[in-house]
Amino acid sequence: MADATGYTVDATSTSGHSVFCSSVNSSCELMDLECGKTYTATIVAMGSQCDSPPGPSTDITTAPCPPVLVSKQYMCDNNTAVISWSDASGGLSFHAELAGDGYQDSCRTTNTSCVIHNLPCGLELGVTVQAEGAECNSTPSVFQSLQTAPCAPENVSATLVCSNHSALVSWVGSHSAVEYTVTSTGQDAHTHECHTNTTSCQLSNIHCGETYDVVVTPHSESCAGTPSQVYSFQAGLCPPSNVAISSPCEDTSTVSWSSVAGAEMYIAIAVADDEHSHNCTSSVSTSCQFTDLHCGENYSVTVVTVDRGCWSEPSSAVVMLTGLCPPTNLVGEVACDTNAVTISWDQIQLPGVSYILKYEKLYDALPPLTWMTADTSHTLTDLQCGQRYAFCVAFEDQACHSSYSPPMELSTAPCQPTNFAARVDCGMNHGNFTWFESSGATFYTVEVTGDHGHVASCSSNDTSCAVRLHCGRSYSASLVASTESCNSTEHADIYFDSAPCLPENVLAVMDCYTNVMNVSWSETPGSDNYTAWAISLEGHRTSCNSTYNNCSIQDLRCGHIYEVVVTSSSVHCEIIAGSDYKVQAAPCKPENVTGNLNCGANILRLTWDHTTSQAQNFTVEATSASGVNSICETNEGNCSFLDLSCGQLYTFTVTGHTNVCMSERSYPMEMSMSSERVDRRDELYHQKSFGYLEYRRCSHSLQRPRNLHQWTQLLLQ
Incomplete structure (x- = not known):
C-alpha cells in the first residue's frame, strides 16, 4: 500500500488467545500459536500520520495437538498390540507406529485406538502416535516402548548328573527372557519342573529307566514366550533286580542279578559290618566273583548299573556270610628217629567241628593229601625222609567250611647216606672220606675212632671231607647226614687202616747255588730202598733214590715250595700226597727287566717276569755314577722309585730271595733320569752339571750340544 510505513497483523483464536506480528514488508510470522485452534487475522497498514482501518479478516487453522498415549497392551496369546491415546485437538485422523530392531508396522484410524497383529517375538519396539x-500433522507423541513375547529357546540338551541322579538341561537363551521354565514329561505322564533365570536348570527326582520329553518355555516380565522344540532324554538306568549269592561260606563268592537293558557295566559292592568293602565288576555278564573276602564276616551286597559313566541307585541288599576263619597257631614237630611228623593247632570254640589237615610234598606233581580228625593234632608216619612238606588246616561244621590256614613248611629227617668210603694217603697221613649225596641233608659229619683210642671228626656240606690220622693204625668211621634240627640214622660203620708209618726225622737243606735239595732221614730196621719225594703245591713231583739215609733231589723249579716226604720199599703206599714238611727251592733269577719313566712326576717303574707260583721276594738296587744308591723291596713283579735324583744315570739290578737263598742278579739296565719338569711344551732350560752346560728334554737319553751353532739351533726350535 502506498505511503504505508509498516504493517501489523493481529490474530485471535476462538478461545480468545491473541498474537500479533509486524513488518515493513508484506509478510510476517505469527509466533506461539496454540495447536488445534482457528485464528481470525486482520492486517493494519501504518502511515506516518495515521493507520488504516483493518483489512478483510482471514481464518488460520493451526496443526493438531500431539496425541497422548493412554495405554499400550501386548496380547501374549496372539502376538497383538492394542494401542490407545487421548483425542487430539484439531486432529482429523491418527497414525500409530511400532518400530525397532529393523521391524516397522503402523495403523491409521479416526478413532483413539488401534490394533496391530502378528508381531514378531523377541523385539523391543518403540510406540508413537x-x-x-x-x-x-502433529508432532509424534512421547516415545514409549513395547516388548513382544520371547522367542523359543534353541539347542536344548540334557545330560545325566551322576551325583544325585538328576538331569541337567541347558539351552541357548532367548532375547528379552527374564526367566525360563523347564518341563519334563515321562511316558507315564508324570512331570518334573524347574525354574531359572540362567540358561540351565537341573531336574531332580527323575525316575530311573524313563524317557522324558523336555520343553523349555521363556518368560518376559509380562508374557510366556514360545516353547522350545521337544527334546527327548533318557534317564539313568535302574539298578538290577534278583540279586543272589552263590557259594556261601567261602572266601570267594559269586553274586548274580537280572540283566538291565542298555547297561554299560555292573558293579557289585560288598560292605562288611566293620565297613571295609570289596568290589567286583562285569561288563559282559550278569555275575561277578568276590575274591579275598575276610573270613568269618557278614557282608551286605548291592549291585549298581553303570550308564554313561553314572552309577544307578543300589539294588536291594542281600546278606552274604563268608567262610569261617581257619584254625590258628599251626605248629609241627619232627621225630628225627622215626621220621614221624606231628601237626597241632588251636581249638575252635564251636560244637560239632571237624578238622581237615592237608599236606603235600613240595616240588612234586602229586596232588595234596587230606586227613580228617576231631582232634587238634595229628601224627603222620608215612612221610618220606629228606623231603620238605607244606601243611595247612581247615575246619567245618554242619553249615560251612573254613578256608585253609597259611601253609607251614617242615623238612623231614634227611635220608641215610650211601656209598660211604675211605681212602688214605702217605705223607700227609689223611683219611679221605666220600659218600653219595643224601636227600634233605644240609651238612654231614664223619667221626673216626682208632683202635688205640684216637678220635677225630670232620664236617662238610659237600660229599667229602678229610681227617688227620695216626699212621699204622686200624680205624672205624661213621657218617651222619644232618639238617638244622635233625640227624639221619647212622650209616653202618666202615673199617680201614691208616697209611703205614714212613721214615722219620726227615731233614731237607737247599743248595742255593745249584738249586738241589739234600734230604736225610732216620733209617728203618733192616735193609731198605728209600725214595725222597719233593711235591710242589702246583703238583710238580721230583724224587731221588738211595739205600742209605740221604739223597739229593734235583730238577726243582726255582721259587716253588715243595712238600718233602720219604718212603721205603718196605712201606706200601698207594697214594703219596705230600707232607707238612715244606721247603722252598732257590729263588728264580729275574728276567726281562724293563723300565718306564714318568717324566712329569720323575717316577721310574721297573717290571720283570714273575709268576704267582714263585713265592719269593725281590730287591731292586739303583746305583748312580756319582755313588747315589737307592733300594726298592717287593714280593711282586714290579717296583717303583719315587726319589731318584734328576739328571743322573742309574744302573738297575733285580735280585730274587727267599728266607734262605738269593738268586743271581738280573742283567743290569741303565737309564738316565729326566731334568726338572717344565711348564711350557719343549721349553729349554740350562743346568750346571759335570762342568759343562747341558741341554735336557724329558727323555731317557742325554744329548750334549757340541758347539755354539748347535746351541743356537736348539734354542730356536
Whole structure:
C-alpha cells in the first residue's frame, strides 16, 4: 500500500488467545500459536500520520495437538498390540507406529485406538502416535516402548548328573527372557519342573529307566514366550533286580542279578559290618566273583548299573556270610628217629567241628593229601625222609567250611647216606672220606675212632671231607647226614687202616747255588730202598733214590715250595700226597727287566717276569755314577722309585730271595733320569752339571750340544 510505513497483523483464536506480528514488508510470522485452534487475522497498514482501518479478516487453522498415549497392551496369546491415546485437538485422523530392531508396522484410524497383529517375538519396539489435520500433522507423541513375547529357546540338551541322579538341561537363551521354565514329561505322564533365570536348570527326582520329553518355555516380565522344540532324554538306568549269592561260606563268592537293558557295566559292592568293602565288576555278564573276602564276616551286597559313566541307585541288599576263619597257631614237630611228623593247632570254640589237615610234598606233581580228625593234632608216619612238606588246616561244621590256614613248611629227617668210603694217603697221613649225596641233608659229619683210642671228626656240606690220622693204625668211621634240627640214622660203620708209618726225622737243606735239595732221614730196621719225594703245591713231583739215609733231589723249579716226604720199599703206599714238611727251592733269577719313566712326576717303574707260583721276594738296587744308591723291596713283579735324583744315570739290578737263598742278579739296565719338569711344551732350560752346560728334554737319553751353532739351533726350535 502506498505511503504505508509498516504493517501489523493481529490474530485471535476462538478461545480468545491473541498474537500479533509486524513488518515493513508484506509478510510476517505469527509466533506461539496454540495447536488445534482457528485464528481470525486482520492486517493494519501504518502511515506516518495515521493507520488504516483493518483489512478483510482471514481464518488460520493451526496443526493438531500431539496425541497422548493412554495405554499400550501386548496380547501374549496372539502376538497383538492394542494401542490407545487421548483425542487430539484439531486432529482429523491418527497414525500409530511400532518400530525397532529393523521391524516397522503402523495403523491409521479416526478413532483413539488401534490394533496391530502378528508381531514378531523377541523385539523391543518403540510406540508413537501422530494426529493428522487438514493441512498439517502433529508432532509424534512421547516415545514409549513395547516388548513382544520371547522367542523359543534353541539347542536344548540334557545330560545325566551322576551325583544325585538328576538331569541337567541347558539351552541357548532367548532375547528379552527374564526367566525360563523347564518341563519334563515321562511316558507315564508324570512331570518334573524347574525354574531359572540362567540358561540351565537341573531336574531332580527323575525316575530311573524313563524317557522324558523336555520343553523349555521363556518368560518376559509380562508374557510366556514360545516353547522350545521337544527334546527327548533318557534317564539313568535302574539298578538290577534278583540279586543272589552263590557259594556261601567261602572266601570267594559269586553274586548274580537280572540283566538291565542298555547297561554299560555292573558293579557289585560288598560292605562288611566293620565297613571295609570289596568290589567286583562285569561288563559282559550278569555275575561277578568276590575274591579275598575276610573270613568269618557278614557282608551286605548291592549291585549298581553303570550308564554313561553314572552309577544307578543300589539294588536291594542281600546278606552274604563268608567262610569261617581257619584254625590258628599251626605248629609241627619232627621225630628225627622215626621220621614221624606231628601237626597241632588251636581249638575252635564251636560244637560239632571237624578238622581237615592237608599236606603235600613240595616240588612234586602229586596232588595234596587230606586227613580228617576231631582232634587238634595229628601224627603222620608215612612221610618220606629228606623231603620238605607244606601243611595247612581247615575246619567245618554242619553249615560251612573254613578256608585253609597259611601253609607251614617242615623238612623231614634227611635220608641215610650211601656209598660211604675211605681212602688214605702217605705223607700227609689223611683219611679221605666220600659218600653219595643224601636227600634233605644240609651238612654231614664223619667221626673216626682208632683202635688205640684216637678220635677225630670232620664236617662238610659237600660229599667229602678229610681227617688227620695216626699212621699204622686200624680205624672205624661213621657218617651222619644232618639238617638244622635233625640227624639221619647212622650209616653202618666202615673199617680201614691208616697209611703205614714212613721214615722219620726227615731233614731237607737247599743248595742255593745249584738249586738241589739234600734230604736225610732216620733209617728203618733192616735193609731198605728209600725214595725222597719233593711235591710242589702246583703238583710238580721230583724224587731221588738211595739205600742209605740221604739223597739229593734235583730238577726243582726255582721259587716253588715243595712238600718233602720219604718212603721205603718196605712201606706200601698207594697214594703219596705230600707232607707238612715244606721247603722252598732257590729263588728264580729275574728276567726281562724293563723300565718306564714318568717324566712329569720323575717316577721310574721297573717290571720283570714273575709268576704267582714263585713265592719269593725281590730287591731292586739303583746305583748312580756319582755313588747315589737307592733300594726298592717287593714280593711282586714290579717296583717303583719315587726319589731318584734328576739328571743322573742309574744302573738297575733285580735280585730274587727267599728266607734262605738269593738268586743271581738280573742283567743290569741303565737309564738316565729326566731334568726338572717344565711348564711350557719343549721349553729349554740350562743346568750346571759335570762342568759343562747341558741341554735336557724329558727323555731317557742325554744329548750334549757340541758347539755354539748347535746351541743356537736348539734354542730356536
